[in-house]
Amino acid sequence: MKITPLDIRQQQFAYRFRGFDIEEVDAFLEMVASELEEQIREVAELREQLASRDQEIHELRQLVSELEEQVKENSLLRERLERREEEIRELRENEKELRKILATAQQVKEEVRERAEKEAELLIREAELKAGKILLNAEEELNRIKEDILELRRQRKLFELKIRNAVETHLKLLSIGREEGEEALGNEVDLNPRSLPESKENPPENSEQV
Numbered sequence: 001m002k003i004t005p006l007d008i009r010q011q012q013f014a015y016r017f018r019g020f021d022i023e024e025v026d027a028f029l030e031m032v033a034s035e036l037e038e039q040i041r042e043v044a045e046l047r048e049q050l051a052s053r054d055q056e057i058h059e060l061r062q063l064v065s066e067l068e069e070q071v072k073e074n075s076l077l078r079e080r081l082e083r084r085e086e087e088i089r090e091l092r093e094n095e096k097e098l099r100k101i102l103a104t105a106q107q108v109k110e111e112v113r114e115r116a117e118k119e120a121e122l123l124i125r126e127a128e129l130k131a132g133k134i135l136l137n138a139e140e141e142l143n144r145i146k147e148d149i150l151e152l153r154r155q156r157k158l159f160e161l162k163i164r165n166a167v168e169t170h171l172k173l174l175s176i177g178r179e180e181g182e183e184a185l186g187n188e189v190d191l192n193p194r195s196l197p198e199s200k201e202n203p204p205e206n207s208e209q210v
Contacts (some may be wrong), residue, residue, distance in 0.1 A: 006033075046184040052176040060170050067163055074159055076159055081152050084145055098138070157189050 105127040 020182050050184050052183050057174060057177055060174055063170060064167075067166060069159070070159070070163065074156065074163075075158075076206055077152060077156060081149060081156075084149050088149075091138055091145075095135075095138060098131060098134055101127075105131070133207065 105124060109124045
């Protein structure tokens with residue numbers, strides 16, 4: 001059975017000879033009722049704060065979910081970086097092939113020079129021009145890919161740092177919210193007015209004089 005401040009104010013006691021002072025009893029009951037009202041208000045406020053904390057925790061969980069999605073995007077960036085590195089390896093292989101081609105062209109140059117010096121010079125010039133263009137394009141593409149890789153690595157480090165800071169901040173907020181929620185529940189149990197009826201069920205020995 002719960003006792004409300006109104007129950008305390010409306011409580012009536014039987015009159016007996018040489019009992020307690022009625023005004024003092026009423027004043028004391030009024031004081032108890034006021035204190036109970038204050039405690040009830042504090043408990044209500046604590047419950048509202050706890051509900052607000054629950055909402056904040058829910059929002060933090062949503063934020064963690066978004067961070068997990070961003071981590072997945074980071075994995076996609078890593079895959080993209082690996083593809084770039086594979087392209088670099090392929091370009092290096094092509095470079096080796098081009099060097100072989102140049103070596104072959106040089107050999108052909110020596111062989112053809114004996115047959116026809118003019119024809120050989122023309123063929124060599126064309127081969128060198130083509131090889132030079134291929135090498136130039138390959139070097140430009142290689143430099144561009146290297147710059148892209150450096151930029152991707154820089155973005156990855158920056159992104160990982162942001163994720164780490166955000167997770168640490170939200171973990172601290174979750175810890176603070178949990179501690180405050182537990183403290184609020186503890187205070188609610190301490191302020192529970194159910195202990196008041198025991199004073200009626202177990203009155204002091206001289207309560208019969210009231």
